[in-house]
Amino acid sequence: MSGSTAFQRSRGKPYAETFRCPGGALCLDFCNSGENARGHSGTEWITGFPDLIDWLEAAEAITRDQAGRLRRAAAASPRAAAQVWGRAIKLREALFRVLNAKAEGGAIAREDLAYIEAEHARAASFARLSWNGHGYRWSLDPSAAALDAAMQPLVESAVSLLTSAKLERLRRCGNSTCHWLFIDETKNHSRRWCEMASCGNVVKVRRHREKARSAAH
Numbered sequence: 578m579s580g581s582t583a584f585q586r587s588r589g590k591p592y593a594e595t596f597r598c599p600g601g602a603l604c605l606d607f608c609n610s611g612e613n614a615r616g617h618s619g620t621e622w623i624t625g626f627p628d629l630i631d632w633l634e635a636a637e638a639i640t641r642d643q644a645g646r647l648r649r650a651a652a653a654s655p656r657a658a659a660q661v662w663g664r665a666i667k668l669r670e671a672l673f674r675v676l677n678a679k680a681e682g683g684a685i686a687r688e689d690l691a692y693i694e695a696e697h698a699r700a701a702s703f704a705r706l707s708w709n710g711h712g713y714r715w716s717l718d719p720s721a722a723a724l725d726a727a728m729q730p731l732v733e734s735a736v737s738l739l740t741s742a743k744l745e746r747l748r749r750c751g752n753s754t755c756h757w758l759f760i761d762e763t764k765n766h767s768r769r770w771c772e773m774a775s776c777g778n779v780v781k782v783r784r785h786r787e788k789a790r791s792a793a794h
């Protein structure tokens with residue numbers, strides 16, 4: 578994605594990693610940006626409101642103009658911006674728990690759904706119906722300048738995935754130490770890895786080593 582390349586250059590942070598693995602929905606790539614999402618590196622990629630805006634812009638969830646307005650609003654009210662960032666991270670964690678439970682067959686906590694519902698209600702005032710060539714979809718009001726508006730694309734993506742038939746195709750990466758989520762859109766439901774280049778190969782190398790070790794004994 579060209580946006581992420583430019584972004585990586587300008588920030589020098591590893592956000593582009595979230596885009597190497599397209600989860601198939603903005604909210605999945607957002608979950609996949611989470612602390613400890615892949616193993617236990619302990620690296621938080623979105624460390625504040627400015628990072629959140631950079632991430633949304635790199636993901637093409639908001640336009641450059643929208644990002645500019647939100648950055649100016651954050652510069653004027655840094656404390657309020659930090660609170661919105663905190664809400665975004667809380668949303669990411671609630672959504673991750675719900676989706677991970679769905680993918681793994683676990684129990685879904687009502688309080689996590691309630692958090693998503695509450696953020697959906699707050700984001701609704703920033704949503705506008707826009708034509709995408711096939712139908713209408715909810716998108717962020719192009720003139721929105723309130724800090725809260727940054728939540729709208731994330732909430733919209735989360736709710737549209739949760740209410741869509743695609744949820745049946747939600748998978749967690751087959752590498753046991755990776756928590757990345759994706760939609761398996763292959764015809765024969767065969768996608769196993771968040772991405773072959775990292776997890777797919779890691780597991781293959783691990784199996785190869787185990788085989789070689791047991792053959793040696």
Ligand SMILES: [Zn+2]
Pocket residue numbers: 750751752755756757770771772776
């Ligand atoms: Zn993975």
